[in-house]
Amino acid sequence: MKGIKFWTMPGLAGSDGGHWQTIWEQQNPGAFERVEQDNWDWPVMEKWVERLRQRLSGGTSPVILIAHSLGCITLAHWSNRYASDRVAGAMLVAPADAEQSRRLSFVEGFAPVPTGKLPFPSVVVASADDIYMTIERSAYFAEKWGSSFISVGKQGHINASSGLGDWPFGKQVLAGLAGRCVPPR
Numbered sequence: 001m002k003g004i005k006f007w008t009m010p011g012l013a014g015s016d017g018g019h020w021q022t023i024w025e026q027q028n029p030g031a032f033e034r035v036e037q038d039n040w041d042w043p044v045m046e047k048w049v050e051r052l053r054q055r056l057s058g059g060t061s062p063v064i065l066i067a068h069s070l071g072c073i074t075l076a077h078w079s080n081r082y083a084s085d086r087v088a089g090a091m092l093v094a095p096a097d098a099e100q101s102r103r104l105s106f107v108e109g110f111a112p113v114p115t116g117k118l119p120f121p122s123v124v125v126a127s128a129d130d131i132y133m134t135i136e137r138s139a140y141f142a143e144k145w146g147s148s149f150i151s152v153g154k155q156g157h158i159n160a161s162s163g164l165g166d167w168p169f170g171k172q173v174l175a176g177l178a179g180r181c182v183p184p185r
Contacts, residue, residue: 004088004178005061006032009052011069011096012107014040018160020167021068027166035071045109048074049081056084064178065090069132069157072124073098073110076145080114089181090122091174094158095141097133104132115144121180122147125173127162129154 006028008021014037015021025032035055037048052074056063063086067075072095098110124147126138135151142149150173156162164170 003061004181005063006174007035007055007063007065008032009035009065009067009071009074010037010040011067011071012040012043012104015068016160019068020158020160020164020170021066023166024066024171032066035065043070043107043110045074045077045107049078052078053082056082056086060086062086062088062181064088064174064181066093066174067091067095068093068159069096070098070104070107070110072096073113076114076116076118076141077110079118080116083119087120089120089177090118090147091125091170091177092122092142092145092147093125093170094127094130095124095133095138097137100137101132113141115141117144117146121177123150123173123177124148125150125152125158125170127152127155127158130157132157 010021035052037051065075072092096104098104098113124142126135128135139149
């Protein structure tokens with residue numbers, strides 16, 4: 001899609017140099033940008049949602065949001081409160097279960113996870129052995145959000161530790177999503 005921007009939304013601790021989100025940003029400067037948070041290590045939902053709202057209010061180019069982990073939950077909270085004609089679609093990878101994961105007990109305000117339908121085309125990509133959310137919960141949220149659902153088998157949290165490099169399969173998923181997106185007016 002011509003003129004579209006791709007914004008990555010990392011989760012807890014951001015995405016390090018070996019993470020596919022960072023690699024995609026480096027491979028596609030100008031087209032891929034990161035939604036930067038002030039504090040990646042102590043996330044506060046209100047602040048993360050506000051940062052996305054600010055970014056979206058600052059331009060007119062259509063965007064596809066590429067969220068990972070807690071970034072997916074941030075996107076769900078943003079969509080539950082706000083709307084933007086700029087968002088053409090969203091790819092939500094390895095959502096983190098802010099309600100049931102003991103590993104996320106310190107994050108502030110992310111639970112309960114919104115279950116409203118996302119008002120744009122979306123796809124949830126999940127792993128069968130993700131330590132932050134079961135595959136069943138990922139499928140549940142995909143259904144509630146009105147998202148397509150793809151299980152990638154056992155690939156952990158679909159992050160740098162998964163050893164995916166620039167994650168060619170993820171690029172295929174993104175291309176398929178982009179093909180379904182109609183740029184907002």
